[in-house]
Amino acid sequence: MRHSVFITRDLRRTYGDGPTAVHALRGIELVVDEGELLVLVGPSGSGKSTLLNILGGLDRPTSGTVHFRDLDLGRAPERAVTEYRRRHIGFVFQFYNLIASLTARENVxxxxxxxxxxxxxxxxxxxxxxxxxxxxxxxQLSGGEQQRVAIARAIAKRPAVLLCDEPTGALDVATGIRVLESILHINETVGTTTLLITHNTDIARLGDRVVHFGDGTIRRIDVNATRVAAQDLHW
Amino acid sequence: MKLTPLDRKSSRDLWRLKLQALAVALVLGCGIAIFVMATGMYDSLERARDAYYTRYRMADLEAALVRAPLAVGADLATIPGIAALELRSTGLGIASFAGSLEPLSVRIVSLPHDRAPRVDGLVLLRGRWPATDGRDEALINEAFAEANDLIPGKTLTVIVKGRRRTLRIVGIASSPEFVFAIAPGELLPEPERFGVLWLPNADASSWLDLDGAFNDVVVTLAPSANTDHVRTMLDRRLERLGGRGAIGRDRMLSARYLNDELGQLRTLARILPPVFLSVAVFLLNVTLTRLVVTERANIGLLKAFGYADRTVGWHYAQFALALCTLGAILGSVLGRFAGDYVASVYRAVYRLPVLEYAAGPEVYGGALAVSIVAALLGASSAVRNAVRVAPAIALAPPAPTTFGRLAASIERFGRALDPRARMVIRRIVRYPRRATTSVIGLGLALALLVMSGHFSAAAKDLIETNFGVAQRMDVTLTFAARQHPRVLHEVARLPGVLTVEPRTSPEVVLESTRHTRRDVVFGIEPDAQLDRIIDIDRHVVAPRTDGLILASGLAAKLEVDVGDRVRLRATDGRRSSAELPVAQVIRSFVGAAAYFDRERLVDALRENRIDGALLRIDPMHRRDLALRLKEIPAIAGVAFADRTERSLRKLFEQGAGFFSSVFLTFSMVMAGGVAYSAARVTFAEQQRDLATLRVLGFARSHVSGVLLGEVGALLFAALPVGLCLGALLSQWMMSRFETELFSFPYLFDSGAYGRAATVVIAAAAVALVWVRRDVDRLNLVAVLKSRE
Known part of the structure; x- marks a missing residue:
């Protein structure tokens, strides 16, 4: 039986207050299993990135709970959250966020x-x-190569979880496929639980499950009977 | 006036970058403050001096002589070019008052009968003038009165020419002649120990054995007069009457001191502001360049909307002008306050009737103009970038910064370091110009501190060397008239005297082929222990028997060098003369003098004389000695070395203390400003990298390490630069402060360097801690989600 990696209960995140308050998440209930590849889709502002940031320890919920295994991410002290990011989480961003003054090897x-x-x-x-x-x-690297360095950097510590926020958003199709192949390869060979945000519904076919976001809530969750291979994608 | 959107943007940019803007304005303000203070003070002091000299008829020439009948005055008045003259009787005496332990020296100066002096007038500050027929009434000079708490009504016991009298102080006065009252043979004023007494002519003359005669004449010149010509005529007419050679203002000690002080203020006003201004220019350049880089897209947009290049350029130039105007205002206000304070210090030292700090509009105007130039210089490259960039390029994302590998050896070294250290090193190498300017900015702050520390250290060293190595006597006695050396036996019998050495220091006229100069020649015995010749390197120089040793200042004035011949003519006694070669020229420590082997000197002058005695005493008998000295008529001056040393220290501390604290504050501002600016820019440019490190799981302390590492490395590089610059600046500044009477040697004071470095590191640390707070507050999500 698979263990749960993340469990969220009535997770809410509000920015600001009063009439101008933005409710980015409105009561998210989600369980993510170990080794699973979860794809998050939905329009801009629907709450995907906010959820990913909270799961990654970059942001904290306004209310509700979020657990990584036994760790209460909403209430853990800053030092514990830093430690959590260091040990368990790998991030991949749309804009690679490589350090320009370090080589690929040194970034890793x-x-x-x-x-x-x-x-x-x-x-x-x-x-x-x-x-x-x-x-x-x-x-000295192309966009796709930079993103793959970012992925290598993210997985080098053998994280339990890989969080990818539109990793192919800035790339062309062929390069994007190459990057996705890397992510899938790691998910399959290392067994890293992977959450991947995309606007591209075709990419959603890669995942075990697809979570559809809308207006800060989960509208529905689709289960893919079979995952397609990255090279079979086209968009 | 309606604000345009661009104006609003300017003011918001300024507010957003307020701390960086403040750093620029403060550093600039420091430079402007020194400029306003020193230039304003220079003007004020010069104005006050000139007004005083003019209003109270400061003498242009003074001639001392042995004795001449008053009738000679009518003859002197016929010399073309003389506007007014005053015949006076003057002399030296020993004074004491109730409660004074040690004998004091006084100079008696006669006042004309029933009128104010035509030359060297007096300002009566308190009390009244002596009655014209009144005996035993005297005016005393202000500094002496204040230092000894003497007020009108008190009495002084004075011995002159062996005759003791009790004088009643009726008033306190000052005179342009004694802005500084300096005892004969001394180099600095000691108001506690030396005073001037003005007595009615009849009283003074009879006391000085000069009834119907005079021994001093002071002269003012007509505007068109040729000073040298008048001097020659005076000398010629007074020669047969025992004239000692007339001197101009350049040789009058008080006037010389004022001149030296003015020169030093001018030096300060010229050297220091440019240091601060150049750092401010650099800070402004860094701030604005960064602003233009971050605003690249906005610049593109503005241009795309149709704003002209020059409008966009002006928009950023305004930013710089606003900062510099702020700096100019800050600096002017600060400079004004500093000026008031310095004026109060000067008032305590110089006895000028009116000395108010007042900087004219030209000083403030100059400050503003200098600031504007600084603004334009600092803004030029950033504004040029804003003007030049094409809108399409500005709108496109900038190409990523290209980093390269360093030289193989550095890379090998780098491999041993962790990646964060490599980030620091590569960034420094990637932006060498910026790194260099940061290093220079921090280095300049350090240099300034080293220099200010050095000034105090040099003054301290000068005092210690002078009293510890050169002049090792405890007491210096000056005789009222020259004596035969046999009186030393009597001196040796005075209470507590352990050692006695003669002082032979006749006043002479030195003549080279081109110049003539009145000065003192010291006759030094080869085995002298109490008064030795010391050069700038603190080496004891033995007196020469084959010729004169000249201080370099004097040699320069006479335009002579080793091997040249100089004619020596005594101004008193037998007035014999001799021609002597210059055997050696030294850079002397204190005073500009000539030295000769004592025996050879008295031979040359054909008169075995001594002018004073130098004593080593048993401190246990100091009081007895002091009491005894008060009673000896042949002694005209007594100087206890420890008292002289103390007043010298006080004099230096008054000036140096204030300037040291000003430099300390300003240098800290400069170091803090440069470090803050460097850290801010590093932070702005590295936000994304720092946020990435945080996301990757690095703790805040580790992440700030990258920032601190870069600024720390620059600081580390700035230390040797600053210390070397400091050494050079000190040497240069000291050479600029060198006067004919004092040379300030360069000396290595490791403590001063250590303290300066500590202060700069501390100032930089405060700035870094401030920026570190921003690292802690880094919004990871916002930074990482944005495009580079």
Whole structure:
């Protein structure tokens, strides 16, 4: 039986107060299982990123609870949340957020240096197919390559969870597919629980489940009987 | 007036960047404050001096002589070019008053019968003038009165020419002649120990054995007069009457001191403001360049909307002008207050009747103009970038910053470091110009501190070397008239005297082929222990038997060098003369003098004389000695070295203390400003990287380490730069402060360097802690979701 990685109960996040308050999340109930690849879809402002940020320890809920295993992310002290990010979470952003003054290898080393049982930097880069570009600076890499370095950096510490916020949003189709292949490959081989935000309904076919967001709530959750391979996608 | 959207944007930008803006304005303000203070003070002091000299008829020439009948005055008055003259009787005496332990020196100056002096007039500050026929009534100079709590009604016991009298103080006065009252043979004023007494002519003359005669003449010149010509004529007519050679204002101690002080103020006003201004220009440049980079898209938009390039440029130039105007106002206000304070310090030292700090509109106007120039200089490159960038390019996202590998050796070293250290090193290498200017800015702050510390240290060293190495006597006696050396036996029998050495210091006229100069030649014995010749490197220089040793200042005035010949003519006694070669030229520590082997000197002057005695005493008998000295008519001056040292220290501390604290504050502002600005820019540029590190799980302390690391590395690099700059600046400043009478040696004071470095590090640390708060508040989501 699969264990749950995340459990949220009546999770709410409100920005501001009074009549101008923005209710980004309005009572999210969600359980994410270990090893699962969950795709989050929905229009802009529907709450996907807010949920991802809260799950990743970048933001805190206004009310409700969110647990990573036994850790209450809503109430844990800042130090514990930093520790949680360091040990368990890998992030991949739309804008790669690589450090321009460090090479690909060094960007990955940033993480392996502080992780408990990281994979080797070479393995991480090999997983995303970038062994031969390890000593290049971000400015010397294409967009897709930069994103794959970001993925390598995210998974090098063998995180329990990989959170990807529109990882292909800034990429063309072919490059996007290459990046998604990397994510799927890691999900399958390492068993990393993966949450992936996308606007692209076709990409949703990659996931075990697809969570549809609308106006800060979960409208419905679809279960894909079979996951398609990345190279079979086209958009 | 309606504000345009761009104006509103300007004011909001200014508000958003308020702390950086404040750093620029403060640093600029410091420079402007020094400019306003020093320039205003210079003008005020010069104005006060000139007004005083003019109103109270400061002498242009003074000639001392042995004795001349008053009738000679009519003859002197016929010399073309003389506007007014005053014949006076003057002399030195020893004074004491109820409660004074040690004998004081006084100079007696006669006042004309029933009128004010035509030359060297007096300002009566308190009390009344002595009655014209009144005996035993005297005016005393203000500084002496204040230092010894002497008020009208009190009495002084004075011995002159062996005759003791009790004088009643009837008034307190000051005179342009004694803005500084300096005892003969001394270099600095000691108001506690030396005073001036003005007595009615009849009284003074009879006391000084000058009935119907005079021994001093002071002269003012007609505007068109040729000073040298009048001087020569005076000398010629007074020669047969025992004239000692007339001196101009350049040789009158009080006037010389004022001149030196004015020169130092001018130096201060010229050297320091540019240091601050250049740092302010740099800070402004950093701030504005960064603003233009972050506003790139806005600039593109404005241009796309149809704003002209020059409108966009002006928009950013306004920002700089606003900052600099703020700096100019801050600096002017600060400079004004500092000026008032310095004026109050000066009032205590200089006895000018009116000395108010008053900077004219030209000073404030100059400050504003300087600020505007600084603003334009600082803004130029950023404004140029804003003007030049094409709208399409400005609207497109900027190309990512390209980093490269460093030299192989640095990379090898870098591999041993963690990635954050590599980030720091590569960023510094990537932006070398910015790193260099930060290093120079921090270095300048440090240099300024080193220099201010150095000034105090140099003054302290000057005092310690002078009293510890050169002049090691406890007491200096000045005789009323030259004596034969055999009196030293009598001096040796005075209570508590352990060692006696003669002082032979005749006043002479030194003549080279081009110049003539009245000065003192010191006759030094080869084995002298109490008064030794010291050069700037603190080496004891042995007196020469083969010729004169000249202080470099004097050699320069005479335009002579080693091997040249100088004619020496005594101004008193037998008035014999001799031609001597210059054997050595030294950079002396204190005073601009000539030295010769004592025996050879008395041979050359054909007169075995001493002018005073130097004593080492047993401190246990100091009181007995002091009491005894008060009674000896042949002694005209007594100086206890420890008292002289103390008043010298006080004099230096008054000036140096204030300036040191000003420099300390201003340098901290500068260091803090530069560090804050560097950290701010680093933070702004690295926000995304720092946020990424936080997301990756680095703790706040680790993340701030990147920021602190960069500024820390710059600070680390700035330390040697600042210390070297400080050493150079100190040397240069000291050479600019060098006067004919004092040389300030460069000395390495590790404590001063250590303290300066600590202060700069502390100021930078405060600035960094401030910026670190922003790292802690970093909004991770917002930063990471935005496009680079």
């Amino acid at each position: 080393e940033l993480v392996t240096d502080i992780a408990d049982e990281p994979m080797s930097v070479d393995d991480a880069l090999a997983l995303v197919g970038l062994s031969d570009r390890a000593d290049h600076f971000p400015a």
